[in-house]
Amino acid sequence: xxxxxxxxxxxxxxxxxxxxxxxxxxxxxxxxxxxxxxxxxxxxxxxxxxxxxxxxxxxxxxxxxxxxxxxxxxxxxxxxxxxxxxxxxxxxxxxxxxxxxxxxxxxxxxxxxxxxxxxxxxxxxxxxxxxxxxxxxxxxxxxxxxxxxxxxxxxxxxxxxxxxxxxxxxxxxxxxxxxxxxxxxxxxxxxxxxxxxxxxxxxxxxxxxxxxxxx
Numbered sequence: 001x002x003x004x005x006x007x008x009x010x011x012x013x014x015x016x017x018x019x020x021x022x023x024x025x026x027x028x029x030x031x032x033x034x035x036x037x038x039x040x041x042x043x044x045x046x047x048x049x050x051x052x053x054x055x056x057x058x059x060x061x062x063x064x065x066x067x068x069x070x071x072x073x074x075x076x077x078x079x080x081x082x083x084x085x086x087x088x089x090x091x092x093x094x095x096x097x098x099x100x101x102x103x104x105x106x107x108x109x110x111x112x113x114x115x116x117x118x119x120x121x122x123x124x125x126x127x128x129x130x131x132x133x134x135x136x137x138x139x140x141x142x143x144x145x146x147x148x149x150x151x152x153x154x155x156x157x158x159x160x161x162x163x164x165x166x167x168x169x170x171x172x173x174x175x176x177x178x179x180x181x182x183x184x185x186x187x188x189x190x191x192x193x194x195x196x197x198x199x200x201x202x203x204x205x206x207x208x209x210x211x212x213x214x215x
Contacts, residue, residue: 001052003099008045012215014038014205015166017124017156019059019067021077021106022051023098029077029089031063033070034157038205050099052106056163057120057155061113062106067157120155123148127164130171130190134160169204172197176213 013035020032025048034056043049060067065080077085088105095101119141126137137160138148152160172189176182186197201209 001050001099001103003048003050006043006045006047006049008043010040010042012038012040012205012207012212014169014212016170017056017163017166018053019063019070019157020051020053021063021102022049023092023102024049029085029092029102030074031065031070031077031080033073033075034067035072036158036162037072037203038207048098050102052102055121056124057152058116060155061116062109064109064113067155068153071157117151117155119143119148120152123152123160124156124163124167127160128167128171130168130188132164132168132190134164165200166204169197169200173201173209173212176209182209 015035015037017034019034021029022032023029024043054062059065063080065075070080077089079085081088091105092098092101122141123137126132126140127134134148135145138145141148143151149159152158152163156163168190172182172185172191175185175188180188182197183194186194189197191197191200198208201207201212205212
Protein backbone atom coordinates (compact mmCIF):
# COMPACT_ATOMS: atom_id res chain seq x y z
CA UNK A 1 0.00 0.00 0.00
CA UNK A 2 1.24 3.49 -0.71
CA UNK A 3 0.14 7.11 -0.57
CA UNK A 4 1.60 10.33 -1.97
CA UNK A 5 0.71 13.81 -3.11
CA UNK A 6 1.58 15.00 -6.58
CA UNK A 7 4.32 17.59 -6.91
CA UNK A 8 2.74 18.77 -10.15
CA UNK A 9 5.71 17.54 -12.19
CA UNK A 10 5.49 14.72 -14.75
CA UNK A 11 6.17 11.26 -13.32
CA UNK A 12 7.54 8.48 -15.51
CA UNK A 13 6.06 5.11 -14.50
CA UNK A 14 8.33 2.22 -15.46
CA UNK A 15 7.09 -1.32 -16.13
CA UNK A 16 7.56 -3.59 -13.11
CA UNK A 17 5.33 -6.61 -13.75
CA UNK A 18 2.84 -5.44 -11.10
CA UNK A 19 -0.82 -4.53 -11.31
CA UNK A 20 -2.06 -1.63 -9.15
CA UNK A 21 -5.43 -0.47 -7.94
CA UNK A 22 -5.31 3.25 -7.25
CA UNK A 23 -7.54 6.10 -6.15
CA UNK A 24 -6.77 9.58 -7.48
CA UNK A 25 -8.36 12.59 -5.84
CA UNK A 26 -10.85 14.04 -8.30
CA UNK A 27 -10.39 11.23 -10.82
CA UNK A 28 -11.74 8.13 -9.08
CA UNK A 29 -10.49 4.57 -8.68
CA UNK A 30 -8.84 2.53 -11.42
CA UNK A 31 -7.02 -0.70 -12.04
CA UNK A 32 -3.66 -0.15 -13.71
CA UNK A 33 -2.50 -3.16 -15.68
CA UNK A 34 1.07 -4.33 -16.03
CA UNK A 35 2.67 -2.03 -18.58
CA UNK A 36 5.12 -3.19 -21.23
CA UNK A 37 6.76 0.23 -21.53
CA UNK A 38 6.91 3.39 -19.46
CA UNK A 39 4.17 6.01 -19.47
CA UNK A 40 4.12 9.53 -18.07
CA UNK A 41 1.52 10.84 -15.62
CA UNK A 42 1.09 14.48 -14.61
CA UNK A 43 -1.42 15.54 -11.95
CA UNK A 44 -2.09 18.97 -10.44
CA UNK A 45 0.19 19.78 -7.50
CA UNK A 46 -1.20 18.54 -4.21
CA UNK A 47 -3.42 15.85 -5.73
CA UNK A 48 -3.70 12.97 -3.30
CA UNK A 49 -3.09 9.47 -4.68
CA UNK A 50 -3.33 6.16 -2.80
CA UNK A 51 -2.86 2.67 -4.11
CA UNK A 52 -2.02 -0.97 -3.66
CA UNK A 53 0.69 -2.55 -5.77
CA UNK A 54 0.18 -6.27 -6.27
CA UNK A 55 3.27 -8.37 -6.92
CA UNK A 56 3.54 -10.18 -10.27
CA UNK A 57 0.86 -12.84 -10.49
CA UNK A 58 -1.15 -11.81 -7.42
CA UNK A 59 -3.76 -9.56 -9.01
CA UNK A 60 -6.10 -11.84 -11.02
CA UNK A 61 -7.24 -13.91 -8.04
CA UNK A 62 -7.70 -10.87 -5.81
CA UNK A 63 -9.11 -8.38 -8.28
CA UNK A 64 -11.07 -10.84 -10.40
CA UNK A 65 -9.63 -9.54 -13.64
CA UNK A 66 -7.58 -11.28 -16.32
CA UNK A 67 -4.11 -9.77 -16.33
CA UNK A 68 -3.94 -9.82 -20.13
CA UNK A 69 -7.22 -7.90 -20.33
CA UNK A 70 -5.76 -4.87 -18.54
CA UNK A 71 -2.19 -4.97 -19.88
CA UNK A 72 -1.06 -1.42 -20.74
CA UNK A 73 -4.47 -0.07 -19.66
CA UNK A 74 -5.93 2.02 -16.84
CA UNK A 75 -9.49 0.84 -16.33
CA UNK A 76 -12.11 2.41 -14.02
CA UNK A 77 -12.92 -0.05 -11.27
CA UNK A 78 -16.62 0.21 -12.17
CA UNK A 79 -15.89 -1.44 -15.53
CA UNK A 80 -14.32 -4.44 -13.82
CA UNK A 81 -16.39 -4.87 -10.65
CA UNK A 82 -19.70 -3.42 -11.91
CA UNK A 83 -21.94 -2.37 -8.99
CA UNK A 84 -19.31 -3.37 -6.42
CA UNK A 85 -16.85 -1.11 -8.21
CA UNK A 86 -19.33 1.75 -8.23
CA UNK A 87 -19.82 1.39 -4.48
CA UNK A 88 -16.07 1.26 -3.83
CA UNK A 89 -15.39 4.30 -6.02
CA UNK A 90 -18.08 6.32 -4.22
CA UNK A 91 -16.89 5.15 -0.81
CA UNK A 92 -13.27 6.13 -1.46
CA UNK A 93 -14.29 9.53 -2.84
CA UNK A 94 -16.10 10.27 0.43
CA UNK A 95 -13.72 8.49 2.81
CA UNK A 96 -11.66 10.66 5.20
CA UNK A 97 -8.81 8.15 4.82
CA UNK A 98 -8.96 6.60 1.32
CA UNK A 99 -5.88 4.47 2.00
CA UNK A 100 -7.51 2.65 4.90
CA UNK A 101 -10.73 2.38 2.90
CA UNK A 102 -8.90 0.73 0.00
CA UNK A 103 -7.04 -1.58 2.37
CA UNK A 104 -10.29 -2.70 3.98
CA UNK A 105 -11.87 -3.38 0.58
CA UNK A 106 -8.94 -5.50 -0.57
CA UNK A 107 -8.81 -7.45 2.70
CA UNK A 108 -12.51 -8.23 2.31
CA UNK A 109 -11.95 -9.48 -1.24
CA UNK A 110 -8.94 -11.55 -0.19
CA UNK A 111 -11.05 -13.43 2.36
CA UNK A 112 -13.11 -14.94 -0.44
CA UNK A 113 -10.49 -15.13 -3.19
CA UNK A 114 -8.66 -18.17 -4.49
CA UNK A 115 -4.92 -18.14 -3.79
CA UNK A 116 -2.62 -16.99 -6.61
CA UNK A 117 -1.01 -19.62 -8.81
CA UNK A 118 1.98 -20.87 -6.75
CA UNK A 119 3.88 -21.81 -9.90
CA UNK A 120 3.80 -18.19 -11.07
CA UNK A 121 5.15 -16.98 -7.75
CA UNK A 122 7.97 -19.53 -7.91
CA UNK A 123 8.69 -18.56 -11.51
CA UNK A 124 8.76 -14.83 -10.69
CA UNK A 125 11.29 -15.46 -7.92
CA UNK A 126 13.55 -17.32 -10.34
CA UNK A 127 13.03 -14.78 -13.13
CA UNK A 128 14.35 -12.07 -10.80
CA UNK A 129 17.79 -13.70 -10.77
CA UNK A 130 20.59 -12.37 -13.01
CA UNK A 131 21.05 -15.78 -14.65
CA UNK A 132 17.33 -16.31 -15.35
CA UNK A 133 16.69 -18.67 -18.27
CA UNK A 134 13.11 -19.58 -19.12
CA UNK A 135 13.90 -23.09 -20.39
CA UNK A 136 15.78 -23.95 -17.21
CA UNK A 137 13.12 -22.44 -14.96
CA UNK A 138 10.40 -24.46 -16.68
CA UNK A 139 12.45 -27.61 -16.12
CA UNK A 140 13.03 -26.74 -12.46
CA UNK A 141 9.30 -26.26 -11.95
CA UNK A 142 8.37 -29.45 -13.78
CA UNK A 143 6.38 -27.88 -16.63
CA UNK A 144 6.94 -27.31 -20.32
CA UNK A 145 8.16 -23.94 -21.53
CA UNK A 146 4.81 -23.47 -23.27
CA UNK A 147 2.85 -24.15 -20.08
CA UNK A 148 5.08 -21.78 -18.11
CA UNK A 149 4.52 -19.06 -20.69
CA UNK A 150 0.75 -19.60 -20.64
CA UNK A 151 0.44 -19.50 -16.85
CA UNK A 152 2.73 -16.50 -16.38
CA UNK A 153 0.95 -14.57 -19.13
CA UNK A 154 -2.44 -15.38 -17.60
CA UNK A 155 -1.35 -14.18 -14.15
CA UNK A 156 1.01 -11.30 -14.98
CA UNK A 157 -0.21 -9.96 -18.32
CA UNK A 158 2.87 -10.86 -20.32
CA UNK A 159 5.19 -13.81 -20.65
CA UNK A 160 8.22 -14.89 -18.64
CA UNK A 161 10.80 -13.52 -21.07
CA UNK A 162 9.40 -10.00 -20.87
CA UNK A 163 8.97 -10.27 -17.10
CA UNK A 164 12.62 -11.34 -16.78
CA UNK A 165 13.64 -8.37 -18.93
CA UNK A 166 11.62 -5.93 -16.81
CA UNK A 167 13.04 -7.33 -13.56
CA UNK A 168 16.58 -7.16 -14.95
CA UNK A 169 16.14 -3.44 -15.67
CA UNK A 170 15.02 -2.85 -12.09
CA UNK A 171 18.00 -4.80 -10.72
CA UNK A 172 20.40 -2.60 -12.65
CA UNK A 173 18.65 0.64 -11.69
CA UNK A 174 18.44 -0.34 -8.03
CA UNK A 175 22.14 -1.21 -7.99
CA UNK A 176 23.01 2.11 -9.62
CA UNK A 177 20.95 3.96 -7.01
CA UNK A 178 23.08 2.41 -4.26
CA UNK A 179 26.19 3.95 -5.80
CA UNK A 180 27.44 1.24 -8.15
CA UNK A 181 28.81 2.61 -11.41
CA UNK A 182 26.64 1.84 -14.41
CA UNK A 183 29.03 -0.69 -15.95
CA UNK A 184 29.18 -2.78 -12.77
CA UNK A 185 25.42 -2.42 -12.17
CA UNK A 186 24.77 -3.66 -15.70
CA UNK A 187 26.98 -6.73 -15.35
CA UNK A 188 25.66 -7.64 -11.91
CA UNK A 189 22.08 -7.39 -13.18
CA UNK A 190 22.75 -9.80 -16.04
CA UNK A 191 23.41 -7.47 -18.98
CA UNK A 192 26.24 -8.18 -21.40
CA UNK A 193 27.65 -4.69 -20.86
CA UNK A 194 26.69 -1.09 -20.09
CA UNK A 195 25.56 -0.43 -23.67
CA UNK A 196 23.15 -3.37 -23.46
CA UNK A 197 21.72 -1.88 -20.24
CA UNK A 198 21.39 1.58 -21.81
CA UNK A 199 19.64 0.24 -24.91
CA UNK A 200 17.22 -1.85 -22.86
CA UNK A 201 16.46 1.10 -20.60
CA UNK A 202 15.62 3.27 -23.61
CA UNK A 203 13.36 0.52 -24.96
CA UNK A 204 11.46 -0.06 -21.70
CA UNK A 205 11.67 3.34 -19.98
CA UNK A 206 11.83 5.57 -23.05
CA UNK A 207 14.91 7.38 -21.74
CA UNK A 208 18.53 6.46 -20.87
CA UNK A 209 19.49 5.29 -17.37
CA UNK A 210 20.90 8.71 -16.46
CA UNK A 211 17.45 10.30 -16.86
CA UNK A 212 15.70 7.60 -14.82
CA UNK A 213 18.29 7.85 -12.06
CA UNK A 214 18.05 11.65 -11.92
CA UNK A 215 14.39 11.63 -10.89
